[in-house]
Amino acid sequence: MSFDRVEIPYGAYWSTPFAKWQGALQHLHAMKFAAWVAKGELARRNIDPESFDTGVFGMTNTQYQSFYGAPWPLYEIGATRTPGHMITQVCATxxxxxxxxxxxxxxxxxxxxxxxxxxxxxxxxxxxxPAPKGPGGYGQSEDQVTYNMMNDAIAGHSMLETAENVARKYQITTEEQHEVVLRRYEQYQDALADDHAFQKRYMTLPFSVPKHNFKGEDAVLAGDEGVFATSKEALARLKPVQPDGTVTFGGQTHPADGNVGLILTTPERARELSTDPAIRVTLRGFGQARAELKFMPEAPIAATQKALDHAGVSLADVVAIKSHNPFAVNDIAFARATGADVMAMNNYGSSLIWGHPQGPTGLRAIVELIEELAIRGGGIGLFQGCAAGDSSMAAVVEVSQR
Known part of the structure; x- marks a missing residue:
């Protein structure tokens, strides 16, 4: 199925800064916060919330009364009669x-x-x-976020173990990973240049953090919170987390909080909602795949090929690549398998640096991909990223002049 009836109005998207967990956003209910942000961003663009005839809400970590799904935040935004559904697909969300x-x-x-x-x-x-028929009537419990990062539901392994498996398969060293980390940190600095000029293309900065009841201001964020400054010397001092492993704490991302929004509509309506009607943003194709058990960072390789095939293009046609890279291993394995230049991927930042709130991570990367393509004057871009369950999803977008 092609997506010739669908466009993303240029500029009709937004993101909060991402804040490292237990930071400036920790007191905010994720669904209420996302609705609060979206309501403000729609108002800034003079877009009527009632103009939406559908909504999709993505979230991974349970929040109080998230049982009600998308209709709740949609109503809070002002889309009181808009139906919708919620999707939870970990990092592929x-x-x-x-x-x-x-x-x-x-x-x-x-x-x-x-x-x-x-x-x-x-x-x-x-x-x-609860497990009333279990031994003694005792049930099971979990700390949803941390337990599931450390215990795969199928085989019981941690996410880190999947990175080590891929590092062994592709013979990726700690030093190679650190070189990529340094490059990603350098690329992120480009997004901060000129008073966050790149990020301000889609992010309202400074960002006013509301109080827990959304009445008044709790704090102000100048940008992403909790990004770790790094250097070659600092990374060299880090030891692998696992015995006989290769991945250090510097070679992986950190959990975070935040939300991202985006509008999809018809080509006719997209021109009306775009901040620059001359810029056209289209969706060319999608792909999904699943790798061998315990090889999660490898999954984007197959998903990318499926997305490219769906779009009818090759990797040679792609001028910008964004990845959800919870580990530097992800990008190195992808580059070795596809021939992509690992140092040219992820301009202006990636989840390896600005953090990983799971649900919105890939959506922010897609937004940044659109803006990078616009700066380039157009072209085809690729987003790809892995997800728990050794799965992955990829998307091909194109920015052009009408």
Missing amino acids: GARVVFAGASEIQLGMAEQALIIAADRCSNGPHIYY
Whole structure:
């Protein structure tokens, strides 16, 4: 299925700064916070919340009363009669919500979709599951965020173990990983140049953090919070986390909080909503894949090829690549398998540096990809990223002049 009936209005997207967990955003209910941000961003663009005939909300970590799904935040935004659904697909959520909304429009089920992804890794829920017929009637419990990062539901391994497996397969050393980390940190500095000029293309800065009841200001963020400054010397002092491993704390991302929003609509309506009607943003294709058990960082390789095939293009046609890279291993393995230049990927930043709130991570990367393509004067871009369950999703977008 092509997506010729769907466009992203240029500039009709936004992101909060991402804050390292237990930081400036830790007190905010993820769904309420995402609705609060979206309501303000729509008002800034003079977009009526009631103009949406569908909504897709992506979130991974349970929040109080998240049982109610997308209709709750949509109502809070002011889209009081807009139906919608919630998707939870761990780190693939950001790309998955775009695919879901685009599919509804392409099938003629809707004309304008509000896409939101949010997560709060901070203060993750402690969940108890009753088991009245279990021994002694005792049930099971989990700390949803930390336990699941450390214990795969299928084989019990940690996410870190998947990175080490891929590092062994592709013979990736600690030193190579640190070289990529330094490059990613350098690229992120470009997004901060000239008083955050790149980030201000899609992010409202300084960002006023509301109080927990959304009445008044709790703090002000100048940008992403909790980004670790690094250097070659600092990374060289780090030892691998696992015995006989290669991945250090410097070679992996950190949990974070935040949310991202994006509008999908028809080509006709996109011109009306764009901040620059001359710029056209289209979705060319999507792909998904699943790697061998315990090889999560390898999954984007196959997903990318499927997305490129769906779009009818090759990697040689792609001028910008963004990845969700929880480990530097991800980018190195991808480059070795595809021939991509590992040092040219992820201009202006990536989740390896600005953090990983799971649900919105990929969506922010897609937004940044659009802006990089616009700066380049157009072209085809690729987003790819892995997700728990050794899975992955990729998306191909194109920015052009009308």
